[in-house]
Amino acid sequence: MRGMLSLAVITFKEGIRNRSLFGIALLALFLFGLNITVAGFFMRDIGKVTVDINLSALNFAGLLLIFFVGINLMAKDIDRKTIHLVLSKPLSRSQYICGKYFGIQFFITASLMLLMVFSCLTVALLLQLYPNYFDGFSWGIFFVATFFIFVKLWLLSAVVIFFSSLTSSSLITLIFSLATYVAGVTIEEVVFYLKTELAAQERIISESLKSFIEVISWVVPNFAAFDFTMEAAHGLAINTDRLMVSFGYGVLYSAILLLLASLIFSRREFN
Amino acid sequence: MLEICFSNISKAYDPGLFKKKVQAVSNLSFDVRQGEVFGLIGPNGAGKSTTIRMLLGLIRPDSGSILFRGRPLRETPIHRDIGYLPENPYLYDHLNLLELLTFCGRTSGLDAKAIFERGQGLMTKLNLLNAQKRPLRTFSKGMLQRAGICFALLHNPSIVVLDEPMSGLDPIGRKMVFDLVMELKGEGKTIFFCSHILNDVERLSDRIGLINRGRLVRLFEGTDFSRNDDKTVVLRISELDATQRHELQMMGGRLRQEGVELLLAVPEGSYYPINRYLEKQEIAVLGGRSEWVSLEEMFMGIVKEEAA
The missing domain is CATH 3.30.70.340 (Metallocarboxypeptidase-like)
Known part of the structure; x- marks a missing residue:
């Protein structure tokens, strides 16, 4: 446990001191600034656009953090053989996997918390400037939507750990993780479309393709389940059951991925 | 008493699809005795690093067995007893040496006081005290090698496994490491190392194993070499x-x-x-x-x- 926490701490430090972090933070701050500048152009939709841009900027910054910094925090250990040194200490391979995961999770959470402060300031400023155009806006729903961005990124971190445990190259991990993310975000809509009458008229969509996509939809994590942007932007109430199911789904899926990663990693050889 | 016993171990690597397996180690048998300095020498690709990695459990032998103090490696938690320095240690770029050693000490079960005392002692011996708070990415190759040695020795292991410890060191650095190994030997520690710098191997070792193409070709006793x-x-x-x-x-x-x-x-x-x-x-x-x-x-x- 002590070893795992120590590994999480150095993983966090290694991530938080990475210079790419400043670039990503600047990009997010630029998006918040842009939001303030252009908010006036959207007339009655200022509130919706503000919430939408802020949540999207947070989400985008989180993705960049994972794909540009997070992936390297584990994959580079294997790439550069730093893992030889780490595993020569009394640290089991499962502890290594969990330590790396929690380190990446701390890093993503801390970085996004900082950006969230700026995001809240942006929203608060626009709320002050255009109070009449924020009908139905609720800080509570805004924070729920933000929290689920965190949950989504934690799950994506588990995906990164899973692929890092399989491959020896950070580039391959990046490609697989990115593909999983894109599939995970869109698969729900694809499955939904396949069930419509319009899709039934399409001759090109065979039954076997439908079955294949159905299977994929069960295997690939459904990242759309964590998207509460629309509810936050329009001030719609969120069902508690949906919150619980989404959160439980994220935690369970992450746990399964980490378990699989531990199993694969414990059998792996490091030449 | 035997500390480590390699018994008929073989290991072949699979270089990829449609390629023939590469036999890295073949029926290798030798032992390392308690308190001795055992040097493993051989040309590039002879199987020295593979042998060390098998000992550390980073790779598994295809056949044969490795005994640690008479017990099979898989049944024995060896990592508390072993300090390992890999060839070209790649350390974390954004950490400093103090943080790296703290990580090492905590995973090895040392308390903060012991980590500080051992760390300061090793950094003084290896002339890294002034660089302890500098990010590791700013270290020269020789400094990284010495930092790796600090990492290997912090938890005071009874067996020290060094893969090319003199690699990348200038004459002063080599002397420091040489003196340190002699000191460790004086403390009764078992040292198992491989190196290409035969002069150092000759001066440091009690026994030397020469491996070529994955096989032990000759075992030199102390009287065999000057x-x-x-x-x-x-x-x-x-x-x-x-x-x-x-x-x-x-x-x-x-x-x-x-x-x-x-x-x-x-x-x-x-x-x-x-x-x-x-x-x-x-x-x-x-x-x-x-x-x-x-x-x-x-x-x-x-x-x-x-x-x-």
Whole structure:
């Protein structure tokens, strides 16, 4: 446990001191600034656009953090053989996997918390400037939507750990993780479309393709389940059951991925 | 007592699809005794690093067994007893040495006080004290190597496994590491290391294993190789019986048969008694040799012979 926490701490430090972090933070701050500048152009939709841009900027910054910094925090250990040194200490391979995961999770959470402060300031400023155009806006729903961005990124971190445990190259991990993310975000809509009458008229969509996509939809994590942007932007109430199911789904899926990663990693050889 | 025993271990790597397996280690057997310095030498690709990685559990042998203090490796938690320095240690770029050592100490179960004391001591010995708060990415290759040695030794392991410890070090760095290894040996630690710098291996080791193409070609005992002592006189002498051999060795002489020649290396402190003994026993001195054949010459000879 002590070893795992120590590994999480150095993983966090290694991530938080990475210079790419400043670039990503600047990009997010630029998006918040842009939001303030252009908010006036959207007339009655200022509130919706503000919430939408802020949540999207947070989400985008989180993705960049994972794909540009997070992936390297584990994959580079294997790439550069730093893992030889780490595993020569009394640290089991499962502890290594969990330590790396929690380190990446701390890093993503801390970085996004900082950006969230700026995001809240942006929203608060626009709320002050255009109070009449924020009908139905609720800080509570805004924070729920933000929290689920965190949950989504934690799950994506588990995906990164899973692929890092399989491959020896950070580039391959990046490609697989990115593909999983894109599939995970869109698969729900694809499955939904396949069930419509319009899709039934399409001759090109065979039954076997439908079955294949159905299977994929069960295997690939459904990242759309964590998207509460629309509810936050329009001030719609969120069902508690949906919150619980989404959160439980994220935690369970992450746990399964980490378990699989531990199993694969414990059998792996490091030449 | 045997610390580590490699028994008929073999390992082949799969280089990829449609490619033939590469036999890295083949039926390798040797042991490392408690308190000794065991040097493993061999050309590039001979299987030295593979052997070390198998010992650390980073890779598994295809066949054979590795015993650690008489027990199979898989059943024994060895990592608390072993300190390992890999060849070219890649450390975390954005951490400083103090943080790296704290991580090392905490995973090894040391408390903060012990980490501080051991860390300061090692950093002082390896001249890294002034660089302890600098990010590791700013370290030179030699400094990284020394930082890796601190990482390996922080938890005071009883067995030290070093893969090319002198690699990338300048003469001052090499001297520091040399002195440190001698100090560790003095403390009774077992040291298992591999290196290409044969001069260092020769000076440090009690026994040396030469591996080539994954096989142990020869095991040199202490008397087989010189200690790089410039004041040693090497004589060609006539045949000896077993008693004479034993008595000459007891007086500090080292014997080696090279083809038809029997060589006797006489260290500086043994000139007089050995000379008296040779006279008394009427052992003919056939001539002198300017130097004892070095480990490097033996190494080259054996490797060329193997290649032929």
